[in-house]
Amino acid sequence: MNTRKITCALAIMALLSVSLNVNAQRRNRIVSPEINENNTVTFRLYAPDVSSVRLYGSWMQGFGTQVDMIKPDTVWTYTTEVLAPELYNYAFYVDGAKVLDPSNVRMVRDGSRYESMLIVPGDKSDTYEVHDVPHGTLSKVWYPSPSLEKNRRMYVYTPPGYEDGTGKYPVFYLLHGAGGDEDAWTTLGRTPYILDNLIAAGKAKPMIVVMTNGNAWSAAAPGEEPVREDENPPDFSRMAGGGFEKSVVEDVIPFIEKHYRTLTDKDNRAIAGLSMGGMHTQTITNTNPGKFSYIGVMSMGLMNNPRWGDYNEEEHKKQIKVLEDSGVKLYFIGCGKDDFLFESVTNLRKFYDDLGFKYEYMETPGGHTWANWRIYLNELAPKLFK
């Protein structure tokens, strides 16, 4: 590297600095979040002209909890208690208005909400972090869905080595919940990094992971959907109406098996979903016995309340018997103790117990949260295709 190039580079930087505004320069001196040695975390926000700043963090207990930040000088500050190793979302509320942490580039989107993100390091959060291991490829793929009469988008993870080899791989179909989209298992679920890390550690088999958009009325995540002349509001009556479930079997799986090097027997096909996606998973697997040997239902149970419609227990029993006979290698159920669907999960387990249908059950602290769904993915992925 010669002198000219270095000085030229510095000259470009000098020129570019013209376009940085004063706030950005102030921000550059502010470290936030700072993860301290004892795993407390210090948050800081430069906002000299506001009268209050409050902090929301996903580690806080209780719905809607926020804490006051204090301003010893010009920078609002708050230090947490010791936090367990985990991925957390947080945001500042400046005089009540939600603000991302301008000092932190890490951010997650949950539906239409953006929040800042940090990972407190430790054993439990280690698989969520980007490590210097071989990485798979994450692709945003559009595919035709005749069932839903549109072109739709999904994310496809191919494991490290896929592009360099000729071998065929098992496929894991991973479904999101209500309010989510095809991006959710990547951004909030950290699926590509969890798989990279589990595969690198020899804990999970290399596999393709397919993350669909479970909203039957839409083509892609908000903002990524083709513009239309007419308005296209969400049609929640189609949430679990059977259209998306049909499209997984008739559109998605054939597309994946045509375009990727896949193993296509049931022992090399897995499906799991959370909440609404757990409902989708049940519908798909109950009505397609022999399609998947590995099934995961997260934070979703038995929807048999008579108020909700014409649930037919006898039909359900028959379905599960046929499913069992088709040869299920693993039926995984995960639920948080504080999940608002905990009772429905208890009912599903009792229903399976009464039938003698075997499943693995994982119960965790906490509620209907991505913290739990990441834990279930981390638990489930190593059990697949073995």
Place this chain on the structure above:
Amino acid sequence: MNTRKITCALAIMALLSVSLNVNAQRRNRIVSPEINENNTVTFRLYAPDVSSVRLYGSWMQGFGTQVDMIKPDTVWTYTTEVLAPELYNYAFYVDGAKVLDPSNVRMVRDGSRYESMLIVPGDKSDTYEVHDVPHGTLSKVWYPSPSLEKNRRMYVYTPPGYEDGTGKYPVFYLLHGAGGDEDAWTTLGRTPYILDNLIAAGKAKPMIVVMTNGNAWSAAAPGEEPVREDENPPDFSRMAGGGFEKSVVEDVIPFIEKHYRTLTDKDNRAIAGLSMGGMHTQTITNTNPGKFSYIGVMSMGLMNNPRWGDYNEEEHKKQIKVLEDSGVKLYFIGCGKDDFLFESVTNLRKFYDDLGFKYEYMETPGGHTWANWRIYLNELAPKLFK
């Protein structure tokens, strides 16, 4: 779709609504941005407890310009003048603190800064929008870079039809500027959608587009880089130090040509870059004559100021002569009239004019902005490989 499934879906929604907070419910009634029929735009923010809200928008003239929003009741409001069809960034400043528009899911990241985004529709902005046309695949790909001694990430766009065919494609290497990363040409540059739309309209040939990370010291965009024990601050002395430029030729191109179905003669290879990437493009093409028949330099000119190092005009002249003899089909230069590098671009043009080296020049209003770089991409892509 049976009654049970519909009512079940509604039940799930009812349960989920528990987890939506009150602010979110208030926000749901607020439309922002609203693009009015005459292409004025109305912005709204619910923030009853703050004393001032100002709006910044990329359509505003003058550095650091903001306008006051007004609060007729509980919602802060501002309506712009008529805006030209274009993609715009904007943000609210709540008592001085920067806030994304909570009613708008569209958002862009520029380095570590996030801003809300909208597209005012019209002919000029039509290629930036997501339309219901065949879409290419966008992949986040990790590749080994022996030159830079790390695994690094790039984005690869494969055009519609690539996965269904067996044909080979030309490749366009597209380089970002200082402060950017491998995500910039996608998020700010709208490259996948511009290519989808140009290809669908028959204006551009189907091509593979490779968007690298031009920061030689890093592996991937901020937040996507492997964690390290030691700190890994940006090393700006490596901005145009030759390392990245070498890695494009020695690492990136061979990887792409090995892993994708590519046409590998120079007439099927193009390269372009903006600002720092325009410098990279010049260095790469000046020192690798016969490698690319199509070359684009955006918002970057001649860096021959003696203060910046040992520029050798004679050597440069020789390089351009050899480059010309190697057979360049298109050398495109784009610059904004108000670009702070306008003079350097004028000097580069004069240098080429004096040598009789032919180029196409596009001059636009405005400065060193993504608005201009999108225009140049939109102009350049249809000229490639023809």
